[in-house]
């Protein structure tokens with residue numbers, strides 16, 4: 001596997017105080033984090049959370065109201081960053097009158113590092129005829145051509161906005177495999193927004209969670225997920241026991257009859273829990289994400305690695 005930091009510097013994305021206000025209100029509020037190069041990162045959040053707005057700023061389609069983003073150490077306001085970034089937008093804009101072959105030729109002419117073999121392989125493996133006009137293709141076939149354009153560019157950073165939503169399960173499986181192989185072989189950093197949490201769990205090793213325009217969670221999945229525990233046991237006075245609430249951060253809890261269940265952020269050992277007859281289980285990534293998405297009031301969790309230098313200095 002290529003060493004991504006040798007080629008691109010250690011941080012693919014550094015956002016600092018990033019905010020965007022539309023006429024109706026704030027779509028992003030004071031988002032600060034960093035994404036190390038070479039990661040496959042899921043950008044997760046409910047509808048309207050600010051995911052597309054963040055991707056729009058990162059690809060220079062939108063200007064932030066406040067704050068900055070750097071890609072591989074270069075401010076996104078510098079047009080030089082565009083060469084290293086490929087973006088697959090939700091609406092996949094392609095010229096309907098162009099044939100597939102003409103579309104790939106345009107990709108080749110516009111991109112100095114163009115990889116025709118990769119682009120053609122992606123198109124051919126979906127049996128999309130090179131001579132067909134884009135306007136005559138199905139939604140899934142157009143997505144495949146858009147994927148081919150993005151991969152053919154050989155970007156250092158690949159940004160994908162709900163890339164798989166109109167693909168059938170076989171095509172999703174194939175293209176997600178290709179994405180992971182590409183990232184592993186070339187050290188490509190991938191940032192991908194999606195609502196398909198189970199799929200994200202398979203593919204991604206880093207997480208950014210947005211809700212109502214604010215960053216709720218950021219960091220490596222193998223740091224974030226194990227810092228949570230699913231606890232079940234006997235409710236006390238119809239509620240989660242005080243002892244659990246006092247010692248740990250409750251992300252989400254339910255009481256059903258005499259039982260409670262809670263997803264907690266473990267702020268220390270759970271050893272006393274065994275005396276209390278609680279059962280503790282390790283949650284999946286999907287369970288952690290669902291708990292955060294359902295609980296807008298849960299405290300934010302930014303792993304050390306994902307903190308900007310300013311955040312680390314403030315925390316120290």
Ligand SMILES: Nc1ncnc2c1ncn2[C@@H]1O[C@H](COP(=O)(O)OP(=O)(O)OP(=O)(O)O)[C@@H](O)[C@H]1O
Pocket residue numbers: 022023024026027045046047048049050051052053054
């Ligand atoms: N061009 C715009 N003008 C005004 N408001 C906008 C515009 N684009 C987005 N918004 C608002 O900003 C907020 C964030 O929208 P955004 O599209 O970034 O969310 P999202 O997380 O990508 O949502 P989804 O999962 O539905 O695609 C929403 O409240 C949306 O209505």
